[in-house]
Amino acid sequence: MKDSKTVTFSGSVSRRTLMVGAAAGAATLAMPKVLRAADKPTLVTSIRSLSNPYHAVWKTGAEAYAKWAGLEHVTLVSEGNSEKGIADIKAMLAKTNGNMVLNSDPNDTPDARPIVEACAKAGAYVVTQWNKPADLHPKDFNPNYVSHIEFDGISSGKTIAEILFKTIGGKGGIVALGGLISTTAAIERKKGLDAALAANPDIKLLDFQVANWKSTEAFDLMGNLLTRFGDDIKGIWAANDDMGSGALEALRAENLAGKVPIVGVDGIKTAVDAVRTGEFACTVTSDPFWQGGMGLAIGYNAKTGKFDPTKEPPEHREFYGKAVLISHDNVEEYYKTNVESKPEIDWNDLWGRVTGAIRA
């Protein structure tokens, strides 16, 4: 008796669940109609996730540009799933009938090709950032693949290392926290560190460890490194700010915050605050706000014929952007213009931050 009751009960609930699910599905289907109404191209941002500060700022930049240009803007999030990232873009291409401009940070290097091919086929204009296979070039997909933007990881890793060395007086031991081993950014930034170390023989790299870009892992790792090297650690090089901030909290638990300088990459708010208090020596940022907005601006200007991609020089098609260094000297100004208020960027200055063509 009891059993049959349970079965009935579970059945009725799943029917209700089905109804709710169907209603939600119908509501979702109704949404794209609003988007279709626009004659102007739709701006589309495709990023990995909104749960990291970097991409959250990227989206703010994209929205700022869309507002400035008076255009519809949609953000697609792949949640680290390449298939989802590509499928969402294809769905948007179908919805907009190719009348769109895409600014994509492909989840993984191989993803760039299907994304670019789909856009070229549908007649949409696309700008990619950070990840693309070495043999995929904008000039092979004229005019739809407008540009590819990267930031020179070697130079970032080297710049922060040099500032760290200067801060600790040019000699002593440091420890380094690297990112996820297989990623290009982690490899390049470490190369930069190695280059700086080679030029400064008085600096000793006590240990290089991997904290997978995460503050939580860096926190535990730093405690262990303190045990192993103790006071020999004069400075900490972190391949990103999140790991740097984890290391900083490990230092704080031992009353060492501010005594052992840290450097990182990304320019997240925690790091900027730490540069202000002197706990970080510096951080360097690719400026995700600029990346989010300018990627769309370059694509939109190509689409509307403001410039012809086929006639642009190679260093406008595949280039390194200019990274912004935030150190003790300029942190107050940076804080005022970028953290307390939204940054003011001249969206007409498309090529102002080009530092050169990407190394083959």
Added chain:
Amino acid sequence: MTIDTEPLKSVSDIERTTLMTLLPGRIATMLGGRRWRSLAPLAVLIVLCVLIAVANPNFIEVRNLVRLANSAAVPLTLAMGLTFIILMGSIDLSVEGTLSVAAMVVVLLAANDSNGNDFGWWAVLAAVAAGTVMGLISGLVQTMLRIPSFMATLGMWFIGLGLSVYMLGGSAIRLNDASIRDLALHRFLGLPLAVWVALGAFALAAVIQYHTRLGRHILAIGGHEDVTKLSGVNVTRVRIAAFALAGFFFGIAGVLAAAQLGQSHAVIGDGRLFAAVTAVVVGGTALTGGEGGVVNTAVGVLIVTVLANGMILLGISPYIQQTVQGLMIIAAVALSLDRVRLKIVK
């Protein structure tokens, strides 16, 4: 208390195994070997400590032991909650989601750099309550909608994560409440307060498991759910209570994590699920349920923490650390569970 491992677990009543299938296990137990097995994780821990201490005497420095305790605090608290779920033969995948919700709640309600709230320790209470509610929902979804715990808690994981992402706006928010940060920064008898909280959580979990009806019912469900039900135990209620209890521990862990890192972002829980499950299993609690307990888990947490600490002290290259970790996990589990008694290995 002798309860047998029954690898075929099911939430439904369809599955009925006879008492006869329990007999071989019981005979094996009587022939001995069981007692030794249960001490295996502890032996692994001691051997590990001795080996590392010989290779690098810094390991047994007081400062390092304090650091070890500090990095074990969050995993220990998490694993306490998870142990009850695994003891039932279920799994709770919502660890990271619940932890990030609790960390988000405490940071947003206490003094922070994003809004004007400053509720002090009420924020901590709210965070633990939020964790408990998340667990309660997992339990209700599992029992009322009859969805396997694997799927129910997978759903809660993403719901929790999504909620944190939304509330935190994707960025990292700083925790400025000095008294909450003191959980990580202030020391009592040489140990950070977070460690004392984790020890408290351990004591509470031990009392619940060994001295309350709920604890015994959880173990009984893991041993054999059908028999437990026929014995008059309200299995549904015990399941819901166990999930709420797990959520309570995850909530505490979330507060500790936020206090240690001085900030909260949605991915604050990244990697914690795997670490917690590893600790529980390495400690000798069977994933099939009904065997092990919170004391085992405490040993498991220490093994995992000591291993991570030791690999840095021994200067093992980061490129092969994961390999070593994998080998150790397999070795520890192989030693601690009596494989012969398993009828099926899935």
